[in-house]
Amino acid sequence: MNKLQLHGFNNLTKSLSFNIYDICYAPAEQQQAYIEYIDEAYNADKLTQILKDVAEIIGAQVLNIARQDYEPQGASVTMLISEGEAPPPPSMNSQSPGPLPETVLAHLDKSHITVHTYPESHPxxxxxxxxxxxxxxxxxxxxxxxxxxxxxxxxxxxxxTMDYKVRGFTRDISGKKHYIDHKITSIQDYIAIDTQESYQMIDVNVYQENIFHTKMMLKETELENYLFEKECDLSADQKAAIESKLHKEVTEIFYGHNYRQRYEEVKA
Incomplete structure (x- = not known):
């Protein structure tokens, strides 16, 4: 693909909003331990390292970092970034997946990355x-x-859930405005095939506005993976009830609707 010749600086702003939900079953006597575990697993220091790795992947330089652990729970990190001195690799805007955690090598400079966490438990x-x-x-x-x-x-x-939006415009040397500088048909093109196969995925895209939205819900779920305390002596009826609650929680979050009536019928 021919490189776009611009007049001046590339003024396009590319924004990615990435939200994850991790569901767990922790009865009342385990909930405080669960919150403490999450706060340790995703504290401000560990979130900062994740954001540094993100900066490296996209080829940016870190200018400033602000981070905070909150009471009683949660953490936030904000990182100011800018485009690096070296040009991004040719593959930067290709419609293909990026690296996995074990293959991160690189550096961020001219915008920001933020992360906020929200652990909560139903009483x-x-x-x-x-x-x-x-x-x-x-x-x-x-x-x-x-x-x-x-x-x-x-x-x-x-x-x-992922939302990607390209805003503003930049001009080429002839004065023509460009509202996006790379091809994209779906966020899914940037996700590895094995990951795609593990999730149910849907797209809602508004191409004329350069807005792209993708949702993912894990397909295969085993109860053992959702129990905070793995060694639980549960009856078949208890397992069925917990699985029903977990399924309801995941489905409601994915579709953005509450299904109280159906859930109450299952409980009865």
Whole structure:
């Protein structure tokens, strides 16, 4: 593909909003331990390292970092970034997955990356839901899409929602305005095939507005993976009830609707 010859700086702003939900079953007596576990697993220091890796993947330089652990729970990190001195690799804007965590090599400079976490537990039904929101906003040639593979594998994700938006315009040397500087048909093109096969996925795209939205819900679920305390002596009826609660939680988050009537019928 021929390189776009621009007049001046690339003024396009590319924004990726990445949200994950991790669902767990932790009855009342385990909920405080669950919150403490999440706060340790995803504290500000560990989230900072994730964001540094994201910066490296998309070829940016870190200018400033602000981070905070909150009481009673949760953490936030904000990182100012800018485009690096070296030009991004030719594959930066290709419609292909980015690297996985074990293959991260690189550096971010001219926008920001933020992460906020929201661990919570239901006081009655034992369902705990951990949410992490990550926003990557870049200006210029670099794009946040190459960080998706890494982000998905950095968290235990039952539901993932992703929004990508290209805003503004830049001019080429003839004065023509360009509202996007790379081809994209779907966010899914930036996610590895094995990951795609593990999730149910849907797209809602508004091409004329350069808005792209993808949702993912894990297909295969085993109860053992959702129990905070793995060694639980549960009867068949108890397992069925917990599985029903977990299925309801994941489905409601994925579709953005509550299904109380159907759930109450299952309980009865």
């Amino acid at each position: 009655d039904n034992g369902i705990s839901t951990f949410r992490a929101d990550i926003d990557v906003s870049t200006c210029g040639r670099i794009s946040p899409l190459k960080a998706l593979n890494y982000l998905i594998h950095s968290f235990e994700s039952d539901v993932v």
